[in-house]
Amino acid sequence: MTRNARALTLATLVSAALAIAGAAFALNLPAFVFVFKPLTTALIVAYAWRRDGGPPAARRYVLLGLLLSWCGDVALLWPQQGFLPGLVAFLLAHLAYLLAFTRVARPAARLAPFVLYALVAGAILWQLWPGVPPALRLPVVAYVVFLSAMAAQAAVVWRMSNGNAEARRARVLALGGALFVASDALLAANKFHTAIPAASLWILTTYWAAQWCIATWLKPREFG
Template structure:
């Protein structure tokens, strides 16, 4: 199966997951099938990229951790903490990949994402249960660090792949901030649409940070 077909199938599967929400088709079994399938297709698409790139292994590990998180969050209550930990590990893996790919600290990006992370935590803090406060803080810090590294890599390399990675980091912040507001602050209209669309766009952009194969199709 060609890589372009894998990416198109991931887009279709992601769209079906979004449409399975109560505000659309209201078909939870469809989401149970298509949500992990979408990330699995993105993993398969990314696996054909950057075969000799030092970023490849940790980036693929991050995608696999994300797939585990997707499965865990099929149970929104019981699976929230395991899902949070899985995505935290994904961001650590992405950070390692970005570092191997040439990212180095860039203080304007660090300051920007630190401000965003603190603003989000301040807004959400009253609604976060005490047992979840530590894991949530650790997660937000890991996410912000990953996004800052992605931006720093783009600033240093100015390549197309680095630009995709930086966009992916920003989209991940947007997706998770929306999810957190919906869960801990107030319901977000059409939440699954905004969360999942930005989430899979983020994952695809991060995977696109790997160079395409010479015979890309």
């Protein structure tokens, strides 16, 4: 890891910790959330921007996904009014990630990850469905479909990877997809089912870990 990458990593960790502290531990510092939540995702965008990526289209779609995620983060600073716009922004982010991953592996080239994530998505929806308002049910279903397809395709990239360095990054990518599913499952359970103690801690930690894993899938530059 280069010096600049290490600096970005440290800055991201500090920013994430401050955002989580403001959100999860009732410090009565909402400004921390408003400043450091968007800043953390912006730092991950900067980290990804400095990586070359392999296929140029894959890099462009990953960057687009991160930028759409930043828009979603901003929208969700207002949890009620911003929920639907945030949901749409993240749905489009997952579509961008899905397009990125299909640049290097044929869609659904391995069926097992899609079957597994379909079962997981179905189980999550089955548990949460009674608590989802009717007006949000169609957007939520669409979101879950794109989320689970993104995570499944990330696993496909891993299963089809060749070479040690490529395989390591692909394994990290698959982990990122799984963490994104975990983060959104926690968020949805907290919103539509049962309040989770220290929910922001678990949701934001898994969310930013997922985004970092996806950004890390892009190939690092040799210099700088």
